[in-house]
Amino acid sequence: MGVGIEVINLNAWYGTNHTLQDINLHIPANHATALIGPSGCGKSTFVRCLNRMHETNPIAKVTGTVRIGDLDIYNDAKPVEIRRRVGMVFQRPNPFPTMSIYDNVASGLKLNGYTNRRVLDEIVERSLINSALWDEVKDDLKKKSGASLSGGQQQRLCIARALAVDPEVLLMDEPASALDPISTAKIEDLIFQLKSQYTIVIVTHNMQQAARVAEKTGFFLNGRMVEFDSTHKIFTNPSDKRTEDYITGRFG
Amino acid sequence: MKLETYKFRSRMRALTDGAVTAMAILATVLVVAPLVAIFGYLVFKGASSLNLAFFTHVPKPPGETGGGMANAILGSGILLAVASSIGVPIGIGGGIYLAEFGRGTKLANAVRFTADVLNGVPSIVMGLAIYSLVVVPQKHFSAFSGGVALGIMMIPTVCRTTEEMLLMVPHAVREAALGLGVPNWRSVLSITVKTASPGIITGCMLAFARVAGETAPLIFTALGNQYWSSSLNQPIAALPLQIYVYAISPYDDWHRLAWAGALVLIVLIVLAVSLVRYVTSRGVLKGAS
Numbered sequence: 001m002g003v004g005i006e007v008i009n010l011n012a013w014y015g016t017n018h019t020l021q022d023i024n025l026h027i028p029a030n031h032a033t034a035l036i037g038p039s040g041c042g043k044s045t046f047v048r049c050l051n052r053m054h055e056t057n058p059i060a061k062v063t064g065t066v067r068i069g070d071l072d073i074y075n076d077a078k079p080v081e082i083r084r085r086v087g088m089v090f091q092r093p094n095p096f097p098t099m100s101i102y103d104n105v106a107s108g109l110k111l112n113g114y115t116n117r118r119v120l121d122e123i124v125e126r127s128l129i130n131s132a133l134w135d136e137v138k139d140d141l142k143k144k145s146g147a148s149l150s151g152g153q154q155q156r157l158c159i160a161r162a163l164a165v166d167p168e169v170l171l172m173d174e175p176a177s178a179l180d181p182i183s184t185a186k187i188e189d190l191i192f193q194l195k196s197q198y199t200i201v202i203v204t205h206n207m208q209q210a211a212r213v214a215e216k217t218g219f220f221l222n223g224r225m226v227e228f229d230s231t232h233k234i235f236t237n238p239s240d241k242r243t244e245d246y247i248t249g250r251f252g
Numbered sequence: 253m254k255l256e257t258y259k260f261r262s263r264m265r266a267l268t269d270g271a272v273t274a275m276a277i278l279a280t281v282l283v284v285a286p287l288v289a290i291f292g293y294l295v296f297k298g299a300s301s302l303n304l305a306f307f308t309h310v311p312k313p314p315g316e317t318g319g320g321m322a323n324a325i326l327g328s329g330i331l332l333a334v335a336s337s338i339g340v341p342i343g344i345g346g347g348i349y350l351a352e353f354g355r356g357t358k359l360a361n362a363v364r365f366t367a368d369v370l371n372g373v374p375s376i377v378m379g380l381a382i383y384s385l386v387v388v389p390q391k392h393f394s395a396f397s398g399g400v401a402l403g404i405m406m407i408p409t410v411c412r413t414t415e416e417m418l419l420m421v422p423h424a425v426r427e428a429a430l431g432l433g434v435p436n437w438r439s440v441l442s443i444t445v446k447t448a449s450p451g452i453i454t455g456c457m458l459a460f461a462r463v464a465g466e467t468a469p470l471i472f473t474a475l476g477n478q479y480w481s482s483s484l485n486q487p488i489a490a491l492p493l494q495i496y497v498y499a500i501s502p503y504d505d506w507h508r509l510a511w512a513g514a515l516v517l518i519v520l521i522v523l524a525v526s527l528v529r530y531v532t533s534r535g536v537l538k539g540a541s
Binding site for chain 1: 422425427428429430431432433434435438439441443446447449474536
Protein backbone atom coordinates (compact mmCIF):
# COMPACT_ATOMS: atom_id res chain seq x y z
CA MET A 1 0.00 0.00 0.00
CA GLY A 2 1.07 3.54 -0.65
CA VAL A 3 1.91 6.01 2.06
CA GLY A 4 1.62 9.78 2.21
CA ILE A 5 4.55 12.14 1.85
CA GLU A 6 5.10 15.18 4.05
CA VAL A 7 7.56 17.79 2.84
CA ILE A 8 8.64 20.52 5.26
CA ASN A 9 10.89 23.46 4.37
CA LEU A 10 12.75 21.60 1.66
CA ASN A 11 15.64 23.47 0.06
CA ALA A 12 18.02 22.11 -2.55
CA TRP A 13 21.11 23.38 -4.31
CA TYR A 14 23.28 22.48 -7.27
CA GLY A 15 26.56 24.12 -6.37
CA THR A 16 25.57 27.73 -5.65
CA ASN A 17 22.34 27.44 -7.62
CA HIS A 18 19.42 27.42 -5.18
CA THR A 19 17.13 25.18 -7.24
CA LEU A 20 14.41 24.51 -4.65
CA GLN A 21 13.28 27.09 -2.13
CA ASP A 22 11.15 26.43 0.95
CA ILE A 23 8.91 23.72 -0.44
CA ASN A 24 6.09 22.63 1.87
CA LEU A 25 3.42 20.20 0.82
CA HIS A 26 1.51 17.05 1.64
CA ILE A 27 1.24 14.38 -1.03
CA PRO A 28 -1.70 12.07 -0.26
CA ALA A 29 -1.35 8.29 -0.15
CA ASN A 30 -2.72 6.17 -3.02
CA HIS A 31 -3.33 9.10 -5.29
CA ALA A 32 -1.51 10.40 -8.32
CA THR A 33 0.00 13.84 -7.82
CA ALA A 34 1.24 15.77 -10.86
CA LEU A 35 3.96 18.39 -10.79
CA ILE A 36 3.92 20.90 -13.63
CA GLY A 37 5.95 23.95 -14.52
CA PRO A 38 8.32 25.30 -17.15
CA SER A 39 11.73 23.70 -17.79
CA GLY A 40 14.25 24.37 -15.03
CA CYS A 41 11.58 25.23 -12.43
CA GLY A 42 12.84 22.55 -10.02
CA LYS A 43 10.17 19.89 -10.36
CA SER A 44 12.65 17.18 -11.36
CA THR A 45 14.98 18.20 -8.54
CA PHE A 46 12.02 17.98 -6.20
CA VAL A 47 11.16 14.35 -7.03
CA ARG A 48 14.85 13.47 -6.87
CA CYS A 49 14.86 14.78 -3.30
CA LEU A 50 12.05 12.34 -2.43
CA ASN A 51 14.29 9.28 -2.91
CA ARG A 52 17.62 10.96 -2.15
CA MET A 53 18.81 10.70 -5.75
CA HIS A 54 19.55 14.44 -5.77
CA GLU A 55 22.55 13.95 -3.50
CA THR A 56 24.20 11.42 -5.84
CA ASN A 57 25.52 14.48 -7.66
CA PRO A 58 28.65 15.55 -5.75
CA ILE A 59 27.84 19.28 -5.90
CA ALA A 60 24.25 18.84 -4.73
CA LYS A 61 22.95 19.74 -1.26
CA VAL A 62 19.59 19.34 0.49
CA THR A 63 18.11 20.73 3.71
CA GLY A 64 14.67 20.28 5.27
CA THR A 65 12.50 17.34 6.18
CA VAL A 66 10.83 14.72 4.00
CA ARG A 67 8.62 12.15 5.71
CA ILE A 68 7.51 9.11 3.75
CA GLY A 69 4.92 7.39 5.90
CA ASP A 70 6.53 7.53 9.33
CA LEU A 71 10.07 7.59 8.02
CA ASP A 72 12.10 10.80 8.10
CA ILE A 73 14.19 9.92 5.05
CA TYR A 74 17.04 12.36 5.67
CA ASN A 75 17.54 11.34 9.30
CA ASP A 76 16.25 7.83 9.90
CA ALA A 77 17.62 5.76 7.05
CA LYS A 78 20.31 5.23 4.48
CA PRO A 79 19.74 6.31 0.87
CA VAL A 80 19.71 2.73 -0.45
CA GLU A 81 16.92 1.77 1.97
CA ILE A 82 14.86 4.79 0.93
CA ARG A 83 15.26 3.97 -2.73
CA ARG A 84 13.88 0.49 -2.20
CA ARG A 85 10.73 2.04 -0.70
CA VAL A 86 10.50 4.85 -3.22
CA GLY A 87 10.77 3.57 -6.79
CA MET A 88 11.67 5.81 -9.68
CA VAL A 89 10.93 5.82 -13.40
CA PHE A 90 13.10 8.12 -15.47
CA GLN A 91 12.43 10.34 -18.45
CA ARG A 92 14.24 8.12 -20.93
CA PRO A 93 13.66 4.38 -20.67
CA ASN A 94 16.86 2.94 -19.19
CA PRO A 95 16.69 -0.86 -19.09
CA PHE A 96 19.97 -2.64 -18.34
CA PRO A 97 21.19 -3.40 -21.87
CA THR A 98 23.08 -6.61 -21.05
CA MET A 99 20.20 -8.18 -19.12
CA SER A 100 17.26 -10.22 -20.36
CA ILE A 101 13.73 -8.95 -19.86
CA TYR A 102 13.39 -11.28 -16.89
CA ASP A 103 16.66 -10.17 -15.31
CA ASN A 104 15.77 -6.52 -15.80
CA VAL A 105 12.59 -6.95 -13.78
CA ALA A 106 14.31 -9.12 -11.18
CA SER A 107 17.40 -6.89 -11.00
CA GLY A 108 16.37 -4.85 -7.97
CA LEU A 109 15.83 -8.04 -5.96
CA LYS A 110 18.76 -10.00 -7.36
CA LEU A 111 21.24 -7.17 -6.84
CA ASN A 112 20.11 -6.91 -3.26
CA GLY A 113 20.90 -10.57 -2.73
CA TYR A 114 17.51 -12.18 -3.28
CA THR A 115 17.83 -15.60 -4.94
CA ASN A 116 14.74 -17.75 -4.37
CA ARG A 117 13.87 -18.76 -7.95
CA ARG A 118 10.21 -19.58 -7.41
CA VAL A 119 9.50 -16.32 -5.64
CA LEU A 120 11.46 -14.38 -8.25
CA ASP A 121 9.45 -16.02 -11.05
CA GLU A 122 6.23 -15.01 -9.33
CA ILE A 123 7.33 -11.44 -8.71
CA VAL A 124 8.57 -10.99 -12.27
CA GLU A 125 5.27 -12.24 -13.68
CA ARG A 126 3.19 -10.11 -11.33
CA SER A 127 5.26 -6.99 -12.02
CA LEU A 128 5.02 -7.44 -15.78
CA ILE A 129 1.27 -7.99 -15.52
CA ASN A 130 0.94 -4.87 -13.40
CA SER A 131 2.92 -2.87 -15.92
CA ALA A 132 0.74 -4.22 -18.78
CA LEU A 133 3.73 -5.77 -20.57
CA TRP A 134 3.31 -9.46 -19.74
CA ASP A 135 1.34 -10.48 -22.84
CA GLU A 136 3.86 -8.83 -25.17
CA VAL A 137 7.00 -10.37 -23.68
CA LYS A 138 6.04 -13.59 -21.89
CA ASP A 139 7.52 -15.79 -24.65
CA ASP A 140 10.89 -14.02 -24.74
CA LEU A 141 11.49 -13.38 -21.04
CA LYS A 142 14.94 -14.90 -20.92
CA LYS A 143 15.77 -14.86 -24.62
CA LYS A 144 15.65 -11.17 -25.41
CA SER A 145 17.56 -8.23 -24.00
CA GLY A 146 15.62 -5.42 -22.38
CA ALA A 147 17.16 -3.13 -24.97
CA SER A 148 15.55 -5.04 -27.83
CA LEU A 149 12.06 -3.78 -26.92
CA SER A 150 10.44 -0.68 -28.41
CA GLY A 151 10.70 2.60 -26.49
CA GLY A 152 7.20 2.31 -25.02
CA GLN A 153 7.76 -1.30 -24.03
CA GLN A 154 11.12 -0.37 -22.48
CA GLN A 155 9.42 2.26 -20.34
CA ARG A 156 6.83 -0.25 -19.15
CA LEU A 157 9.72 -2.65 -18.46
CA CYS A 158 11.30 0.06 -16.31
CA ILE A 159 8.01 0.47 -14.47
CA ALA A 160 7.87 -3.30 -13.90
CA ARG A 161 11.46 -3.18 -12.63
CA ALA A 162 10.52 -0.44 -10.17
CA LEU A 163 7.38 -2.31 -9.05
CA ALA A 164 9.26 -5.58 -8.48
CA VAL A 165 10.99 -4.27 -5.35
CA ASP A 166 7.51 -3.52 -3.97
CA PRO A 167 7.87 0.21 -3.23
CA GLU A 168 5.32 2.33 -1.41
CA VAL A 169 5.83 5.36 -3.62
CA LEU A 170 6.47 5.55 -7.34
CA LEU A 171 8.19 8.66 -8.69
CA MET A 172 7.88 9.28 -12.41
CA ASP A 173 10.01 11.95 -14.00
CA GLU A 174 8.31 12.78 -17.32
CA PRO A 175 7.80 9.07 -17.99
CA ALA A 176 6.10 9.57 -21.36
CA SER A 177 7.98 12.52 -22.82
CA ALA A 178 10.14 10.31 -25.05
CA LEU A 179 7.23 8.16 -26.21
CA ASP A 180 4.70 8.20 -29.05
CA PRO A 181 0.99 8.93 -28.32
CA ILE A 182 -0.08 5.27 -28.20
CA SER A 183 2.67 4.32 -25.74
CA THR A 184 1.86 7.46 -23.75
CA ALA A 185 -1.79 6.41 -23.50
CA LYS A 186 -0.71 2.99 -22.22
CA ILE A 187 1.50 4.57 -19.56
CA GLU A 188 -1.34 6.83 -18.49
CA ASP A 189 -3.76 3.90 -18.21
CA LEU A 190 -1.15 2.21 -16.12
CA ILE A 191 -0.78 5.15 -13.75
CA PHE A 192 -4.53 5.09 -13.34
CA GLN A 193 -4.48 1.44 -12.27
CA LEU A 194 -1.34 1.64 -10.16
CA LYS A 195 -2.50 4.38 -7.86
CA SER A 196 -4.78 1.98 -6.01
CA GLN A 197 -1.61 0.29 -4.75
CA TYR A 198 1.02 3.00 -4.77
CA THR A 199 1.41 6.69 -4.11
CA ILE A 200 2.40 8.18 -7.44
CA VAL A 201 4.20 11.45 -8.06
CA ILE A 202 4.50 12.32 -11.73
CA VAL A 203 6.44 15.19 -13.25
CA THR A 204 5.07 16.21 -16.60
CA HIS A 205 5.32 18.91 -19.23
CA ASN A 206 2.06 17.84 -20.67
CA MET A 207 -0.80 19.61 -18.91
CA GLN A 208 -3.47 17.41 -20.46
CA GLN A 209 -1.60 14.47 -19.02
CA ALA A 210 -1.64 16.01 -15.56
CA ALA A 211 -5.36 16.68 -15.93
CA ARG A 212 -6.01 13.11 -17.07
CA VAL A 213 -4.10 11.12 -14.46
CA ALA A 214 -3.71 13.19 -11.30
CA GLU A 215 -6.07 14.15 -8.44
CA LYS A 216 -3.65 16.75 -7.13
CA THR A 217 -1.40 19.10 -9.04
CA GLY A 218 1.45 21.32 -7.94
CA PHE A 219 2.72 24.22 -10.04
CA PHE A 220 6.43 25.01 -9.73
CA LEU A 221 8.12 28.20 -10.91
CA ASN A 222 11.73 29.31 -10.43
CA GLY A 223 12.42 26.85 -7.63
CA ARG A 224 9.28 27.66 -5.66
CA MET A 225 5.95 25.91 -5.44
CA VAL A 226 3.45 28.52 -6.47
CA GLU A 227 0.28 26.55 -5.95
CA PHE A 228 -0.79 23.09 -4.84
CA ASP A 229 -4.40 22.03 -5.03
CA SER A 230 -6.81 19.58 -6.56
CA THR A 231 -6.14 19.15 -10.26
CA HIS A 232 -9.64 20.36 -11.08
CA LYS A 233 -9.10 23.59 -9.17
CA ILE A 234 -5.65 24.23 -10.68
CA PHE A 235 -6.91 23.85 -14.22
CA THR A 236 -10.26 25.60 -13.91
CA ASN A 237 -9.88 28.20 -11.23
CA PRO A 238 -6.28 28.71 -10.06
CA SER A 239 -5.82 31.11 -7.16
CA ASP A 240 -2.49 32.46 -8.36
CA LYS A 241 -2.12 34.70 -11.39
CA ARG A 242 1.16 32.97 -12.38
CA THR A 243 -0.51 29.55 -12.41
CA GLU A 244 -3.28 30.90 -14.58
CA ASP A 245 -0.77 32.45 -17.00
CA TYR A 246 1.08 29.15 -17.30
CA ILE A 247 -2.08 27.02 -17.66
CA THR A 248 -3.47 29.28 -20.34
CA GLY A 249 -0.19 29.18 -22.24
CA ARG A 250 0.86 32.77 -21.74
CA PHE A 251 4.41 31.63 -20.92
CA GLY A 252 6.49 28.52 -20.38
CA MET B 253 18.13 29.38 -57.76
CA LYS B 254 18.51 28.90 -61.48
CA LEU B 255 18.17 25.39 -62.79
CA GLU B 256 21.69 25.52 -64.29
CA THR B 257 23.25 26.45 -60.95
CA TYR B 258 21.28 23.73 -59.23
CA LYS B 259 22.45 21.08 -61.70
CA PHE B 260 26.04 22.24 -61.38
CA ARG B 261 25.97 22.09 -57.56
CA SER B 262 24.31 18.72 -57.59
CA ARG B 263 27.04 17.39 -59.88
CA MET B 264 29.71 18.86 -57.62
CA ARG B 265 28.15 17.18 -54.59
CA ALA B 266 28.12 13.82 -56.36
CA LEU B 267 31.78 14.32 -57.30
CA THR B 268 32.81 15.23 -53.75
CA ASP B 269 30.87 12.24 -52.43
CA GLY B 270 32.66 9.93 -54.87
CA ALA B 271 36.07 11.37 -54.02
CA VAL B 272 35.61 11.03 -50.26
CA THR B 273 34.31 7.48 -50.60
CA ALA B 274 37.28 6.58 -52.78
CA MET B 275 39.69 8.03 -50.20
CA ALA B 276 38.02 6.05 -47.42
CA ILE B 277 38.33 2.84 -49.44
CA LEU B 278 41.97 3.61 -50.19
CA ALA B 279 42.67 4.20 -46.49
CA THR B 280 41.01 0.88 -45.63
CA VAL B 281 43.18 -0.92 -48.16
CA LEU B 282 46.29 0.77 -46.75
CA VAL B 283 45.32 -0.37 -43.25
CA VAL B 284 44.73 -3.96 -44.25
CA ALA B 285 47.61 -4.26 -46.77
CA PRO B 286 50.54 -4.52 -44.30
CA LEU B 287 48.77 -7.21 -42.31
CA VAL B 288 47.97 -9.24 -45.40
CA ALA B 289 51.50 -8.71 -46.75
CA ILE B 290 53.20 -9.78 -43.51
CA PHE B 291 50.97 -12.77 -43.06
CA GLY B 292 51.37 -13.81 -46.70
CA TYR B 293 55.15 -13.51 -46.48
CA LEU B 294 55.21 -15.55 -43.26
CA VAL B 295 53.15 -18.29 -44.86
CA PHE B 296 55.40 -18.19 -47.92
CA LYS B 297 58.63 -18.45 -45.89
CA GLY B 298 57.46 -20.46 -42.91
CA ALA B 299 54.74 -22.89 -43.95
CA SER B 300 57.17 -25.23 -45.73
CA SER B 301 59.13 -25.81 -42.49
CA LEU B 302 56.02 -26.61 -40.49
CA ASN B 303 55.53 -30.25 -39.68
CA LEU B 304 54.46 -32.33 -36.73
CA ALA B 305 57.99 -32.32 -35.31
CA PHE B 306 57.86 -28.54 -35.05
CA PHE B 307 55.05 -28.84 -32.49
CA THR B 308 56.33 -31.93 -30.67
CA HIS B 309 60.15 -31.71 -30.58
CA VAL B 310 62.56 -29.47 -28.73
CA PRO B 311 65.35 -27.71 -30.67
CA LYS B 312 68.24 -29.81 -31.98
CA PRO B 313 71.84 -28.68 -31.44
CA PRO B 314 73.39 -26.73 -34.34
CA GLY B 315 74.44 -28.94 -37.20
CA GLU B 316 71.72 -31.53 -36.66
CA THR B 317 68.65 -31.13 -38.87
CA GLY B 318 65.07 -31.25 -37.65
CA GLY B 319 63.90 -30.33 -34.20
CA GLY B 320 60.99 -28.06 -33.30
CA MET B 321 59.79 -25.41 -30.94
CA ALA B 322 57.43 -27.36 -28.71
CA ASN B 323 59.17 -26.04 -25.59
CA ALA B 324 58.88 -22.45 -26.83
CA ILE B 325 55.15 -22.83 -27.58
CA LEU B 326 54.57 -24.21 -24.09
CA GLY B 327 56.86 -21.54 -22.61
CA SER B 328 54.98 -18.71 -24.31
CA GLY B 329 51.75 -20.18 -23.02
CA ILE B 330 53.05 -20.30 -19.44
CA LEU B 331 54.55 -16.80 -19.62
CA LEU B 332 51.30 -15.36 -20.99
CA ALA B 333 49.25 -17.15 -18.34
CA VAL B 334 51.41 -15.64 -15.59
CA ALA B 335 51.35 -12.24 -17.31
CA SER B 336 47.55 -12.25 -17.74
CA SER B 337 46.94 -13.30 -14.15
CA ILE B 338 48.93 -10.25 -13.05
CA GLY B 339 48.05 -7.69 -15.73
CA VAL B 340 44.33 -8.33 -16.19
CA PRO B 341 43.08 -8.11 -12.56
CA ILE B 342 45.34 -5.19 -11.63
CA GLY B 343 44.55 -3.37 -14.86
CA ILE B 344 40.79 -3.86 -14.59
CA GLY B 345 40.83 -2.97 -10.89
CA GLY B 346 42.76 0.21 -11.62
CA GLY B 347 40.42 1.11 -14.47
CA ILE B 348 37.37 0.64 -12.23
CA TYR B 349 38.96 2.87 -9.61
CA LEU B 350 39.74 5.59 -12.17
CA ALA B 351 36.28 5.59 -13.73
CA GLU B 352 34.00 4.90 -10.78
CA PHE B 353 35.49 5.70 -7.39
CA GLY B 354 38.39 8.07 -7.85
CA ARG B 355 36.95 10.39 -10.47
CA GLY B 356 38.48 13.84 -10.08
CA THR B 357 40.69 12.92 -7.11
CA LYS B 358 44.42 13.64 -7.00
CA LEU B 359 45.21 9.96 -6.57
CA ALA B 360 43.25 9.11 -9.72
CA ASN B 361 45.10 11.73 -11.72
CA ALA B 362 48.39 10.39 -10.43
CA VAL B 363 47.41 6.81 -11.28
CA ARG B 364 46.28 7.83 -14.78
CA PHE B 365 49.52 9.72 -15.38
CA THR B 366 51.61 6.81 -14.09
CA ALA B 367 49.78 4.37 -16.33
CA ASP B 368 50.43 6.55 -19.36
CA VAL B 369 54.12 6.85 -18.52
CA LEU B 370 54.35 3.11 -17.87
CA ASN B 371 52.84 2.55 -21.29
CA GLY B 372 55.69 4.54 -22.80
CA VAL B 373 58.49 2.72 -20.95
CA PRO B 374 60.62 0.86 -23.54
CA SER B 375 60.18 -2.89 -23.13
CA ILE B 376 63.94 -3.47 -22.75
CA VAL B 377 63.89 -1.11 -19.74
CA MET B 378 61.05 -3.16 -18.28
CA GLY B 379 63.22 -6.26 -18.70
CA LEU B 380 66.13 -4.58 -16.90
CA ALA B 381 63.90 -3.38 -14.08
CA ILE B 382 62.49 -6.86 -13.46
CA TYR B 383 66.03 -8.25 -13.74
CA SER B 384 67.18 -6.12 -10.82
CA LEU B 385 63.93 -6.46 -8.83
CA VAL B 386 63.19 -10.18 -9.27
CA VAL B 387 66.02 -12.02 -11.00
CA VAL B 388 68.92 -10.63 -8.94
CA PRO B 389 67.32 -11.28 -5.52
CA GLN B 390 66.29 -14.79 -6.66
CA LYS B 391 69.78 -15.32 -8.10
CA HIS B 392 68.44 -17.09 -11.21
CA PHE B 393 66.48 -16.44 -14.38
CA SER B 394 62.93 -17.78 -14.30
CA ALA B 395 59.64 -18.11 -16.12
CA PHE B 396 58.08 -16.27 -13.19
CA SER B 397 60.20 -13.15 -13.67
CA GLY B 398 59.41 -13.16 -17.40
CA GLY B 399 55.70 -13.41 -16.66
CA VAL B 400 55.96 -10.51 -14.19
CA ALA B 401 57.70 -8.33 -16.79
CA LEU B 402 55.02 -9.05 -19.40
CA GLY B 403 52.23 -8.71 -16.82
CA ILE B 404 53.36 -5.23 -15.77
CA MET B 405 53.48 -4.25 -19.43
CA MET B 406 49.83 -5.28 -19.78
CA ILE B 407 48.61 -3.14 -16.89
CA PRO B 408 48.49 0.33 -18.51
CA THR B 409 46.63 -0.83 -21.63
CA VAL B 410 44.09 -2.84 -19.67
CA CYS B 411 43.69 -0.06 -17.10
CA ARG B 412 43.10 2.79 -19.54
CA THR B 413 40.78 0.86 -21.86
CA THR B 414 38.76 -0.32 -18.86
CA GLU B 415 38.43 3.29 -17.71
CA GLU B 416 37.41 4.53 -21.17
CA MET B 417 34.85 1.76 -21.61
CA LEU B 418 33.31 2.33 -18.18
CA LEU B 419 33.00 6.06 -18.87
CA MET B 420 31.05 5.21 -22.03
CA VAL B 421 28.32 3.46 -20.03
CA PRO B 422 25.37 5.89 -20.06
CA HIS B 423 24.68 7.79 -16.85
CA ALA B 424 21.04 6.64 -17.13
CA VAL B 425 22.09 3.02 -16.58
CA ARG B 426 23.91 3.93 -13.35
CA GLU B 427 20.94 5.98 -12.16
CA ALA B 428 18.60 3.09 -12.86
CA ALA B 429 20.63 0.86 -10.56
CA LEU B 430 20.89 3.48 -7.80
CA GLY B 431 17.16 4.17 -8.12
CA LEU B 432 16.45 0.53 -7.28
CA GLY B 433 18.25 0.87 -3.96
CA VAL B 434 21.30 -1.04 -5.13
CA PRO B 435 24.46 -0.09 -3.19
CA ASN B 436 27.01 1.77 -5.28
CA TRP B 437 29.72 -0.92 -5.22
CA ARG B 438 27.19 -3.53 -6.30
CA SER B 439 25.90 -1.36 -9.09
CA VAL B 440 29.46 -0.76 -10.32
CA LEU B 441 30.35 -4.46 -10.37
CA SER B 442 27.07 -5.96 -11.54
CA ILE B 443 25.78 -3.24 -13.86
CA THR B 444 28.45 -0.83 -15.08
CA VAL B 445 31.32 -3.29 -15.50
CA LYS B 446 29.00 -5.87 -17.01
CA THR B 447 27.63 -3.37 -19.50
CA ALA B 448 31.15 -2.34 -20.49
CA SER B 449 32.55 -5.88 -20.53
CA PRO B 450 32.82 -6.35 -24.34
CA GLY B 451 35.06 -3.28 -24.53
CA ILE B 452 37.05 -4.28 -21.46
CA ILE B 453 37.67 -7.73 -22.95
CA THR B 454 38.87 -6.09 -26.18
CA GLY B 455 41.34 -4.06 -24.11
CA CYS B 456 42.65 -7.19 -22.41
CA MET B 457 43.04 -8.93 -25.76
CA LEU B 458 44.97 -5.97 -27.16
CA ALA B 459 47.35 -6.04 -24.21
CA PHE B 460 47.67 -9.82 -24.47
CA ALA B 461 48.47 -9.77 -28.18
CA ARG B 462 50.99 -7.00 -27.67
CA VAL B 463 53.02 -8.75 -24.95
CA ALA B 464 52.73 -12.15 -26.66
CA GLY B 465 55.19 -10.91 -29.25
CA GLU B 466 57.56 -9.11 -26.86
CA THR B 467 61.17 -10.27 -26.89
CA ALA B 468 63.16 -7.58 -25.10
CA PRO B 469 61.62 -7.92 -21.61
CA LEU B 470 62.32 -11.67 -21.69
CA ILE B 471 66.04 -11.48 -22.49
CA PHE B 472 67.00 -10.64 -18.89
CA THR B 473 64.18 -12.53 -17.20
CA ALA B 474 62.92 -15.74 -18.84
CA LEU B 475 66.25 -16.01 -20.68
CA GLY B 476 65.17 -18.82 -23.00
CA ASN B 477 65.80 -22.53 -22.80
CA GLN B 478 66.82 -25.19 -25.31
CA TYR B 479 65.17 -27.96 -23.29
CA TRP B 480 61.77 -28.88 -21.94
CA SER B 481 60.78 -26.89 -18.89
CA SER B 482 57.43 -26.04 -17.44
CA SER B 483 58.73 -24.87 -14.09
CA LEU B 484 58.11 -21.28 -13.01
CA ASN B 485 61.49 -21.31 -11.25
CA GLN B 486 63.59 -22.30 -14.26
CA PRO B 487 64.55 -20.31 -17.33
CA ILE B 488 61.92 -20.97 -19.97
CA ALA B 489 61.76 -20.82 -23.75
CA ALA B 490 59.40 -18.42 -25.51
CA LEU B 491 58.48 -18.16 -29.17
CA PRO B 492 59.71 -14.58 -29.69
CA LEU B 493 63.02 -15.38 -27.94
CA GLN B 494 63.50 -18.52 -29.97
CA ILE B 495 62.70 -16.67 -33.20
CA TYR B 496 65.24 -14.00 -32.25
CA VAL B 497 67.99 -16.51 -31.46
CA TYR B 498 67.35 -18.55 -34.60
CA ALA B 499 67.02 -15.55 -36.90
CA ILE B 500 70.44 -14.12 -35.96
CA SER B 501 72.13 -17.55 -36.13
CA PRO B 502 74.32 -18.44 -39.12
CA TYR B 503 72.43 -21.65 -39.99
CA ASP B 504 69.94 -21.85 -42.88
CA ASP B 505 68.00 -24.58 -41.12
CA TRP B 506 67.47 -22.35 -38.08
CA HIS B 507 66.42 -19.45 -40.31
CA ARG B 508 63.67 -21.61 -41.74
CA LEU B 509 62.56 -22.61 -38.25
CA ALA B 510 62.52 -18.95 -37.23
CA TRP B 511 60.10 -18.17 -40.09
CA ALA B 512 57.92 -21.09 -39.07
CA GLY B 513 58.04 -19.89 -35.46
CA ALA B 514 56.90 -16.41 -36.48
CA LEU B 515 53.99 -17.87 -38.42
CA VAL B 516 52.99 -20.07 -35.49
CA LEU B 517 53.21 -17.12 -33.07
CA ILE B 518 50.83 -15.01 -35.16
CA VAL B 519 48.40 -17.87 -35.72
CA LEU B 520 48.38 -18.74 -31.99
CA ILE B 521 47.67 -15.11 -31.04
CA VAL B 522 44.79 -14.96 -33.52
CA LEU B 523 43.46 -18.28 -32.21
CA ALA B 524 43.69 -17.19 -28.57
CA VAL B 525 41.92 -13.88 -29.27
CA SER B 526 39.20 -15.62 -31.33
CA LEU B 527 38.66 -18.20 -28.62
CA VAL B 528 38.17 -15.55 -25.94
CA ARG B 529 35.82 -13.65 -28.25
CA TYR B 530 33.81 -16.80 -28.90
CA VAL B 531 33.60 -17.83 -25.26
CA THR B 532 32.60 -14.36 -24.08
CA SER B 533 30.08 -13.81 -26.87
CA ARG B 534 28.07 -16.87 -25.91
CA GLY B 535 25.13 -15.99 -23.72
CA VAL B 536 24.78 -12.51 -25.24
CA LEU B 537 21.08 -11.91 -25.69
CA LYS B 538 19.12 -11.01 -28.75
CA GLY B 539 19.09 -7.25 -29.16
CA ALA B 540 21.62 -6.59 -26.42
CA SER B 541 23.72 -3.56 -27.22
